[in-house]
Each structure stands twice: as structure tokens, then as C-alpha cells.
Amino acid sequence: MAVIKSIEELEKIREQAKDLINLRKDNETKTRVVVGMATCGIAAGARQTMLAILDELKKRNVENVIVTETGCIGLCKFEPLVDVIKPDQPKVTYVNVNEEKARQIVVKHIINNQIIDDWVIPNI
Amino acid sequence: MEIYRAHVLVCKGTGCTASGSENVMDAFQKEIDKRGLSKEVRVVQTGCLGLCELGPNVLIYPEGSYYCRVKAEDIPEIVEEHLVKGRIVERLLYKEHLTEERLRALTDIDFYKKQKRIALRNCGLINPEVIEEYIANDGYKALAKALTQMTPQEVIDEVKKSGLRGRGGGGFPTGNKWQFAANAKGDIKYVVCNADEGDPGAFMDRSVLEGDPHSVLEAMEIAGYAIGASEGYIYVRAEYPIAVKRLEIAINQAREHGLLGKNILGTGFNFDIFLRLGSGAFVCGEETALLASIEGRRGEPRPRPPFPANEGLWGKPTIINNVETYANIPEIILKGADWFASIGTEKSKGTKVFAVGGKINNTGLVEIPMGTTLREVIYEIGGGIPNGKKFKAVQTGGPSGGCIPAALLDMPIEYDTLVQAGSMMGSGGMIVMDEDNCMVDIAKFFLTFTQDESCGKCPPCRIGTKRMLEILERITNGEGKEGDIELLENLAKSIKASALCGLGQTAPNPVLSTIRYFRDEYEAHIKEKRCPAGACKALIHYEVVADKCRGCGLCVKVCPTGAISGERKQPHVIDQDKCIKCNSCFDRCPFGAITKA
Amino acid sequence: METAVKKDAELEEKLQKVDEMLEKYKGQKGALLQALQEAQGIVGYLPLEVQKKVAAALNITLSEVYSTITFYSFFNLKPRGKYQIRVCLGTACYVRGANKVLDRLEKELGVKVGDTTDDAKFSLDACRCVGACGLAPTIIINDEVYGRLTPDKVPEILKKYE
Numbered sequence: 001m002a003v004i005k006s007i008e009e010l011e012k013i014r015e016q017a018k019d020l021i022n023l024r025k026d027n028e029t030k031t032r033v034v035v036g037m038a039t040c041g042i043a044a045g046a047r048q049t050m051l052a053i054l055d056e057l058k059k060r061n062v063e064n065v066i067v068t069e070t071g072c073i074g075l076c077k078f079e080p081l082v083d084v085i086k087p088d089q090p091k092v093t094y095v096n097v098n099e100e101k102a103r104q105i106v107v108k109h110i111i112n113n114q115i116i117d118d119w120v121i122p123n124i
Numbered sequence: 125m126e127i128y129r130a131h132v133l134v135c136k137g138t139g140c141t142a143s144g145s146e147n148v149m150d151a152f153q154k155e156i157d158k159r160g161l162s163k164e165v166r167v168v169q170t171g172c173l174g175l176c177e178l179g180p181n182v183l184i185y186p187e188g189s190y191y192c193r194v195k196a197e198d199i200p201e202i203v204e205e206h207l208v209k210g211r212i213v214e215r216l217l218y219k220e221h222l223t224e225e226r227l228r229a230l231t232d233i234d235f236y237k238k239q240k241r242i243a244l245r246n247c248g249l250i251n252p253e254v255i256e257e258y259i260a261n262d263g264y265k266a267l268a269k270a271l272t273q274m275t276p277q278e279v280i281d282e283v284k285k286s287g288l289r290g291r292g293g294g295g296f297p298t299g300n301k302w303q304f305a306a307n308a309k310g311d312i313k314y315v316v317c318n319a320d321e322g323d324p325g326a327f328m329d330r331s332v333l334e335g336d337p338h339s340v341l342e343a344m345e346i347a348g349y350a351i352g353a354s355e356g357y358i359y360v361r362a363e364y365p366i367a368v369k370r371l372e373i374a375i376n377q378a379r380e381h382g383l384l385g386k387n388i389l390g391t392g393f394n395f396d397i398f399l400r401l402g403s404g405a406f407v408c409g410e411e412t413a414l415l416a417s418i419e420g421r422r423g424e425p426r427p428r429p430p431f432p433a434n435e436g437l438w439g440k441p442t443i444i445n446n447v448e449t450y451a452n453i454p455e456i457i458l459k460g461a462d463w464f465a466s467i468g469t470e471k472s473k474g475t476k477v478f479a480v481g482g483k484i485n486n487t488g489l490v491e492i493p494m495g496t497t498l499r500e501v502i503y504e505i506g507g508g509i510p511n512g513k514k515f516k517a518v519q520t521g522g523p524s525g526g527c528i529p530a531a532l533l534d535m536p537i538e539y540d541t542l543v544q545a546g547s548m549m550g551s552g553g554m555i556v557m558d559e560d561n562c563m564v565d566i567a568k569f570f571l572t573f574t575q576d577e578s579c580g581k582c583p584p585c586r587i588g589t590k591r592m593l594e595i596l597e598r599i600t601n602g603e604g605k606e607g608d609i610e611l612l613e614n615l616a617k618s619i620k621a622s623a624l625c626g627l628g629q630t631a632p633n634p635v636l637s638t639i640r641y642f643r644d645e646y647e648a649h650i651k652e653k654r655c656p657a658g659a660c661k662a663l664i665h666y667e668v669v670a671d672k673c674r675g676c677g678l679c680v681k682v683c684p685t686g687a688i689s690g691e692r693k694q695p696h697v698i699d700q701d702k703c704i705k706c707n708s709c710f711d712r713c714p715f716g717a718i719t720k721a
Numbered sequence: 722m723e724t725a726v727k728k729d730a731e732l733e734e735k736l737q738k739v740d741e742m743l744e745k746y747k748g749q750k751g752a753l754l755q756a757l758q759e760a761q762g763i764v765g766y767l768p769l770e771v772q773k774k775v776a777a778a779l780n781i782t783l784s785e786v787y788s789t790i791t792f793y794s795f796f797n798l799k800p801r802g803k804y805q806i807r808v809c810l811g812t813a814c815y816v817r818g819a820n821k822v823l824d825r826l827e828k829e830l831g832v833k834v835g836d837t838t839d840d841a842k843f844s845l846d847a848c849r850c851v852g853a854c855g856l857a858p859t860i861i862i863n864d865e866v867y868g869r870l871t872p873d874k875v876p877e878i879l880k881k882y883e
Contacts, residue, residue, distance in 0.1 A: 684828055
């Protein structure tokens with residue numbers, strides 16, 4: 001690692017390092033993304049969905065989001081399922097989320113606050 | 125930098141390492157690799173979380189789930205359930221002592237709710253061996269602020285205004301110490317960190333060094349800037365191998381990043397830090413003895429003045445603060461003196477870390493605002509006394525402190541209240557005693573310690589404590605005489621008035637405080653030749669109660685001297701000549717058929 | 722006889738290493754404790770030959786070296802056992818019955834505190850608080866910490882080192 005030569009460089013390193021410990025602080029105030037990771041979800045590609053979400057968050061330098069997994073919620077035909085829960089807002093559940101959809105959910109819903117109605121779970 | 129969805133934090137402090145956390149961490153890494161989760165889940169080692177007794181401790185974020193006494197065998201289940209399926213493994217969660225409720229998150233448990241973590245802010249949160257994690261949590265920001273936005277005098281004024289007092293013993297105002305050293309004339313000055321944590325039962329400094337070594341380095345640099353020093357020494361106990369290793373790593377990382385050395389952060393400020401290992405002498409915690417030891421000599425104290433602020437290491441102006449004191453400094457510089465001074469009480473500002481141990485359910489490290497009562501610490505945070513026993517006393521201040529009885533449990537914890545009660549803050553050991561602990565025996569224990577550790581330089585300490593110890597031995601052996609208590613009090617007064625250093629001056633405190641609050645126990649030993657707590661071997665003997673004995677033979681098995689005999693299913697007997705009073709049979713008997721009196 | 726010769730050779734080799742180690746401290750002020758710590762790390766204890774070497778290298782008297790060694794409990798003048806058992810007698814361990822564990826160890830090993838067994842396998846010492854108070858009472862065998870002890874657990878632990 002290079003020598004830190006100025007206050008500005010120290011701040012830059014701090015910015016980059018934030019992700020190292022971000023996950024361990026103030027989790028109550030963050031947006032939660034929950035991926036269904038039961039057998040059916042994984043079989044439908046939930047792991048790739050999850051990795052795509054993590055990757056997109058990193059690329060766009062999004063803070064204050066936690067990504068967790070959950071078990072089967074009994075809607076196997078819609079897997080992979082992804083919930084997005086913003087603080088103080090109702091839960092939004094997306095269905096059949098592949099990698100591409102996952103990346104768009106990050107950009108549109110998580111960053112820009114636009115729910116993508118077409119992919120939300122139908123009223124069954 | 126990669127983003128992970130989950131962090132598994134495994135405590136690698138001394139306590140948890142002794143309980144096997146190394147294996148737990150390996151098992152996590154293996155299981156996570158095996159399941160191909162290594163891109164999503166990160167395994168991180170941390171310093172002490174505080175609840176050592178329940179180790180190995182594991183925290184999983186983002187949920188903050190707190191798992192205790194985790195074994196390597198449990199790992200596949202935790203990975204499968206928690207990390208794959210998102211279901212918390214209830215059976216391994218922390219269980220509240222009173223309600224038996226299993227709690228999901230660390231922050232929900234009673235042990236943590238009343239705490240306020242300033243000195244321990246990073247312990248159990250960051251990986252102490254990765255400087256970036258320290259930087260990420262505002263590390264070295266206070267140093268940057270001091271170097272670029274404050275003059276040395278402003279730094280000293282801020283520390284003064286905060287009201288911070290030394291956390292290692294006497295509680296001298298830290299800012300004043302810095303001011304003396306800054307005012308002292310001299311081109312070379314030194315900053316020393318006292319990490320020779322010697323009070324038995326106190327381990328907060330070890331935990332800070334193991335869990336957050338960079339905070340101490342950063343604070344020493346700030347101190348160096350404030351007084352005009354460019355070298356620092358950390359004097360650390362050789363008995364703390366993990367702390368030594370983490371400090372070495374931290375110093376090397378700081379040097380590599382240019383946070384120690386020449387022209388730090390491009391400001392022209394130079395500072396470097398060196399380690400010195402203690403070699404097992406309690407008196408070296410006294411500041412002048414510590415300096416002698418750093419200089420490679422016998423660690424004997426010398427009379428003050430001159431104070432180290434004027435003539436310290438190698439005769440140069442020196443400030444000496446302990447680990448916990450330093451750990452508070454970066455937060456004070458960063459958040460301001462007013463913020464710090466708003467915590468605590470009128471005369472004792474901020475927080476204090478206590479190592480709560482002995483006869484208490486939650487043994488461990490707690491950091492509480494000054495002014496919290498003993499009762500809150502022992503019952504609300506500590507979870508009370510185990511096995512339904514009765515609280516008798518709490519010992520604070522180590523060998524320099526005293527025992528505080530139940531009647532004073534509602535006393536707020538402050539430097540001055542503790543002194544009024546005949547004890548002291550000391551470095552923050554807090555040992556709880558129950559009805560089975562004999563107070564005369566405890567006084568003898570501490571005096572044996574100080575006698576053993578007395579450096580021998582001044583007669584009041586060398587000879588005086590020896591005489592006191594002899595009297596205590598006589599009393600606990602059933603040979604106490606009328607007038608012994610008064611003789612102890614007399615000796616104690618003379619020693620307090622005439623000993624050279626703090627070790628000698630405070631050595632009689634454990635005796636004086638136990639006489640003050642538990643005089644009846646001393647009298648029972650002397651007049652009735654009886655130990656009410658059943659702890660003094662010479663005054664007790666064991667017997668089998670024939671009605672209760674079912675002849676199960678368990679006591680025969682545990683007796684190390686073969687002193688117990690009897691037919692199966694018949695009442696047994698103890699051969700008093702062979703019995704060494706080890707208490708094994710008493711502990712073992714399931715029917716309460718063994719008595720001691 | 723042969724083993725005695727081998728022992729001497731071993732000691733010679735260690736003394737050689739002490740000489741090499743001392744080179745870096747020559748003429749340095751205040752290096753006595755560090756030099757002694759390293760020397761004990763190499764030899765295992767501090768016999769007279771080592772003390773003389775340290776005194777010569779640092780240009781101080783032998784009596785100063787000896788008085789410093791005897792001041793600090795970390796230093797040994799006699800060889801120690803292969804396994805060093807240290808019983809923590811800190812307050813937390815004491816109130817939870819460390820002395821009973823110590824009694825049992827003395828009995829099992831047949832030696833008193835401060836001594837080494839005849840076969841040079843175990844030495845038994847009491848030590849200052851190791852800061853593992855949450856696990857009281859504790860003992861340390863070489864670098865391994867054993868916690869939550871009772872006297873009954875002693876024989877089982879010793880068995881591991883047979």
C-alpha cells in the first residue's frame with residue numbers, strides 16, 4: 001500500500017474503505033433487499049441474481065443498502081423473488097428476477113425511487 | 125472493494141481464542157468456500173466483544189445476530205440455516221439470564237443496552253489487523269484535524285475542557301499532565317503509553333490493544349503533537365502475546381502508510397512509536413518504575429518531584445497515560461470537548477470500562493457512563509449472582525482498592541465516591557463476591573499479592589505489608605488474638621502515610637475496607653475461631669450427614685486423597701486425618717449430604 | 722553419558738546464537754531488558770554463561786545483570802520443564818477457586834509451586850492475571866489457555882501432555 005501523503009488522500013482511502021464495515025453499522029435505517037434463496041429459488045438462478053445485485057451496488061457506489069436472503073415463501077413459480085424494503089415504505093416484491101432485471105431494480109427502484117410496476121408480483 | 129451481503133465476525137480476543145475461536149473461524153471459512161459463498165459472505169476476525177464467558181462469540185451482520193459458545197460442529201448448521209436460508213439458529217442465540225428469552229441481536233441484550241462505548245467503540249466491530257477498517261470508521265481523522273486545524277495549545281485546551289481524567293488509577297486530569305509537559309523546557313520530549321495492565325481482574329487495556337490498536341497509536345501521535353514530542357514508547361506486558369502481536373502489526377501498517385514516521389500526512393509532523401515488553405513486575409505500572417524499566421533497569425519507583433512531565437524518560441519531559449485514557453482521545457478531538465463533558469457526572473466525565481468478574485452471571489467488559497450505580501452494573505448489565513447465592517461485596521480498584529458492601533450498591537460510580545467508600549477507581553477491575561467468599565481471606569489474598577510484588581525499595585511497603593500479612597495469616601489459621609484488628613489498622617495508617625509510591629500507599633486499602641464493612645467476620649475468626657463463609661481451611665471441617673447420604677459413591681470417586689469410605693448404599697464417613705479440605709466432595713454431592721462447619 | 726555430550730553441544734549452539742543476537746545491542750543504551758528477553762527466548766533460561774555474555778556486550782557489570790534478572794518474574798535462572806504450567810491467581814480466578822485447582826496440580830504432579838518434575842517434563846508456577854477473567858479459573862500450559870476449570874478436570878488435561 002502506498003504512503004498517504006495528504007489529508008485528501010486519507011479521505012479518499014476512507015471513502016473506498018467504507019464498504020468494509022458499512023454492513024456492521026446503522027442497519028435499521030437502510031434499504032433491505034431480500035432474495036429468496038430456498039432450493040427452488042437457487043434452482044431458478046437466485047444466486048446469479050444476488051451476485052448481480054451486489055455487483056451493481058458496488059459499481060454504482062450505493063451505500064445504505066443491505067442484501068439478505070430468505071427461505072421459500074411458497075410461490076415457487078415466480079422464483080427468483082426479490083423484495084425491496086425502503087425505510088418507512090411498504091415492501092415491494094419482484095418476480096422472475098434474472099440478472100438483467102436485478103440490475104435495473106437497483107438503478108430504478110433503489111437509486112431513483114421508481115417502482116417497476118410490470119415486474120411486481122401480480123395480485124393472485 | 126467488494127460488497128458482501130453478509131459479514132461473519134468471529135471474536136479473536138484472548139478469552140475467545142482460549143475457548144477455541146480459531147477453529148470456529150477456520151470452520152466458517154471452509155464451509156463458506158465449500159458452498160461457493162465466498163463472494164457473498166465475508167469472514168472477519170475482531171477484538172473482544174465483552175462477554176468472554178460465553179465465547180467463542182460470533183456476530184453475523186446485517187442482522188447483528190449474536191451467537192454464543194459456538195463450536196466448530198455448529199458451523200455447517202449456521203451456514204446452511206442462517207447464511208443460505210436466512211433462518212436464524214435460535215438454539216445458539218444469547219439467552220437472557222432472568223427471562224431465559226433468546227435474543228436475536230447483540231444490541232437488544234441487557235448487557236449492551238446500558239453501555240456507552242467510546243473507548244471500546246471499535247472493539248468487536250473492526251478487524252484490528254486491517255488498518256483500512258480503522259480508517260473506514262473515522263480512524264486517523266482526529267489526527268488529521270489536530271495537525272491541520274488546531275494548534276498544539278488548542279489540542280491541550282480541548283483535552284482539558286473535556287474533563288478527561290486518567291483511566292489507569294488515580295484519575296489525574298489528563299489535560300493538565302499534557303500542559304505540564306508542553307510547558308517544560310527541552311528540545312526532546314517523549315510520549316509513553318502504560319500498557320502494563322497489572323491489576324488482577326482487569327483486562328480492558330488488553331482488549332483495546334487487541335481489538336483497536338490503532339486508536340492508541342493515533343492518540344499518542346496527537347499527544348506528541350500537543351507537547352512537541354517526536355517519539356513514543358508503549359510498555360506492554362509480555363503476558364499479553366496477542367496484544368503484542370496486534371500492536372506490532374498496527375505499528376508496521378501505520379509506518380507503511382506514512383501515518384507514523386517523517387512528514388505525516390504532508391504536514392511536516394514527525395512521530396514514531398516503539399514497543400517495550402514488560403517482564404512481569406506489578407510495580408512497573410507505577411510511572412517512575414515504568415520509566416526505569418523502559419530504560420532497561422530494575423523497575424523501582426523514585427520519589428516525585430521531579431515529576432515525569434519535567435524529568436521523565438532519559439531525564440526528558442515525558443507524559444505517561446494508560447491505554448484506555450488514550451483510546452478516548454481521538455473521539456474527544458473529533459466530536460469535541462463539550463460532547464465528551466456532557467457524558468458522566470460533575471466531577472467524573474465520560475465513560476469508564478470495567479472488567480466485571482467473579483461471582484456474576486455475565487462476566488465481561490462493560491463500558492458505562494460515569495455515575496451509573498453499582499447495582500445497575502451488577503444486576504442489570506451483569507445479570508446478577510449465579511446459583512441463587514447472596515451478594516456480599518464488590519471489589520474495585522484491584523490491590524489498591526477495597527470491598528464495597530451491599531448497603532452501598534446504589535452509589536453512583538465516580539472517582540470521588542469510590543474513594544469515600546474506602547476503595548478507588550483503579551484501572552477498572554470489578555470483582556463480585558458472594559456469601560461463600562470470606563472477606564478476611566480476600567484481604568489476605570490482596571496483601572499476599574502486594575507483598576509479593578513489593579519492589580523492596582522502601583521499608584514501609586517491604587516490611588510493613590509483611591507484618592500485616594503475618595497477622596492476617598494468623599487470623600485465618602485460627603490463631604488470631606485480641607487486639608489484632610487494631611494492630612492492623614495502626615500498621616495500615618503508618619504504611620499509607622510513609623510508603624514511597626502508589627503501590628505501597630494503597631496496599632492497606634483492601635484490609636482497611638474489609639475491616640470497615642465486615643468487622644464481624646474478623647471478630648468471628650479471632651474470637652470464635654470460626655469462618656462464617658466456610659472458606660478458611662484451618663477453621664472448617666467436612667462431615668457426612670448420615671440421613672442424607674445415599675451411599676452413591678460419587679464423593680469417593682472425586683476425593684483426591686481417598687479420605688472417604690463406606691459400603692455402597694450405606695452412609696459414608698470422612699477420615700479427618702486424610703482430608704485436605706479441597707471441597708471436591710461438597711461440590712459433587714447431589715444430595716447436599718456433605719456439610720462444612 | 723552420550724546424552725550429556727549431546728546436551729553440551731546443544732547449549733554451545735544456543736550460546737552461539739546468543740552471541741549473534743547480542744551484536745545488535747552493543748553500545749545501545751537501555752537495551753538490557755530486551756537483550757535478556759531475547760536470550761531467554763533462545764536458551765530457555767538465563768545461566769551464568771549467558772549473563773556474562775550480556776554483561777560484556779552491553780558493557781555493564783554482572784551484578785547489574787543479575788539484580789535485574791532477579792527483579793523480574795519473567796526471567797528464570799534454572800531450566801524449566803518442557804511444559805510450563807502457570808496457574809492464574811488473579812482475583813477473578815481466586816474467588817472462583819483457583820487455589821483448589823493449584824492444590825490438585827501440586828498433588829497430581831508431586832511438586833510444589835515454582836518447581837519442576839524430576840523428569841523435567843512439567844514445571845508449575847502461579848502467575849499474575851492473564852486477563853481471561855471471563856473463563857475463570859484458568860491455567861496456561863505453554864501458550865494454551867484452559868478455562869472454566871474445576872479440580873476434577875486437572876488429570877484429564879495433564880493426560881494430553883503424557
